[in-house]
Amino acid sequence: MPHFSLTPLRRALVALVLTALALATAGCGREGSPPVKGPTGSALPTYPVARNFRLPDSPTWQQARRRGHLIVGVKEDQPYLGEKDPASGLYSGFDIEIAKMMSAALGFPPATLRFKTIASANRETALQNGQIDYYVGTYTINDKRKKLVGFAGPYYMAGQSLLVRTDENDIHGPQDLAGKRVCSAAGSTPAQRIQADYPKAQLITYDTYSVCVDNLLTYQVDAVTTDDAILLGYAAKVPDEMKVVGKPFSEEPYGIGVPRSDNALRFALDTALATDEKNGNWKKAYDATLGLSGAPAPKPPPIDRYPAS
Numbered sequence: 001m002p003h004f005s006l007t008p009l010r011r012a013l014v015a016l017v018l019t020a021l022a023l024a025t026a027g028c029g030r031e032g033s034p035p036v037k038g039p040t041g042s043a044l045p046t047y048p049v050a051r052n053f054r055l056p057d058s059p060t061w062q063q064a065r066r067r068g069h070l071i072v073g074v075k076e077d078q079p080y081l082g083e084k085d086p087a088s089g090l091y092s093g094f095d096i097e098i099a100k101m102m103s104a105a106l107g108f109p110p111a112t113l114r115f116k117t118i119a120s121a122n123r124e125t126a127l128q129n130g131q132i133d134y135y136v137g138t139y140t141i142n143d144k145r146k147k148l149v150g151f152a153g154p155y156y157m158a159g160q161s162l163l164v165r166t167d168e169n170d171i172h173g174p175q176d177l178a179g180k181r182v183c184s185a186a187g188s189t190p191a192q193r194i195q196a197d198y199p200k201a202q203l204i205t206y207d208t209y210s211v212c213v214d215n216l217l218t219y220q221v222d223a224v225t226t227d228d229a230i231l232l233g234y235a236a237k238v239p240d241e242m243k244v245v246g247k248p249f250s251e252e253p254y255g256i257g258v259p260r261s262d263n264a265l266r267f268a269l270d271t272a273l274a275t276d277e278k279n280g281n282w283k284k285a286y287d288a289t290l291g292l293s294g295a296p297a298p299k300p301p302p303i304d305r306y307p308a309s
Helices: 008-026 059-067 094-105 120-128 189-197 209-217 228-237 263-278 281-288
Strands: 071-074 082-084 114-117 149-158 160-165 181-185 202-206 223-227 242-245 252-259
Touching (some): 071 094, 071 120, 094 281, 160 209, 181 209, 209 242
């Protein structure tokens, strides 16, 4: 590993960032306020609750109605997408707003939502076992997953990209990764793509992207790779220290995961997404969350209302 040095100011900033990231991934407690530099409550949109809404053909909706609230699976360590404040326990981010938006459309006040952190590897199991009613957490739609769960949407089109330090001038895209230490999540699609398409890169994997970011800031790796939306959130935390470079080199359509057999719920969420994109709620949610990274709101991708199977 090459020798490097940090100025006292940079050392202090790195220590501060590492502390914040550690708290963001390890925090627990009740639901509370948004993360530092994240959206404030007053800046977040509100979503009118559908009155007299009924979905009798959806067993998931019927069970939630009897329960009195929806249970939604989310991520807790992705800034501006799905992040849990360690001090108060509140979740915030674009995915969280999508979850609230859908709750209102299904007739449940968003304030009654129960969020449940579910790791990527456990998403299908959580939906199949009824632990959650739907899942909103950078969940890429693909044919393999469609055999296990249903998907509403997509509601956002992400793409694999690269996060580097701001003092890095040699990496501008995946073509520059030969001999570089590239970090990603173990078993993830981005890690598999680097391994298959860019074998000259030195792939390093951990359970979470936050560990990759820690190692990037301390010069243990040269780049972090995953979806650009996730990387933009991390870069927005410390824009003087990290940046996203190059153009996305994949397409990752984010969908809302639902139980595979519950087509009624899937179609209802498709309709709700289309309505909220048209009435401006989608853009308001983006601007108040992921838009804080500095990336302007893109055009939402076409909704794939695929037939019931």
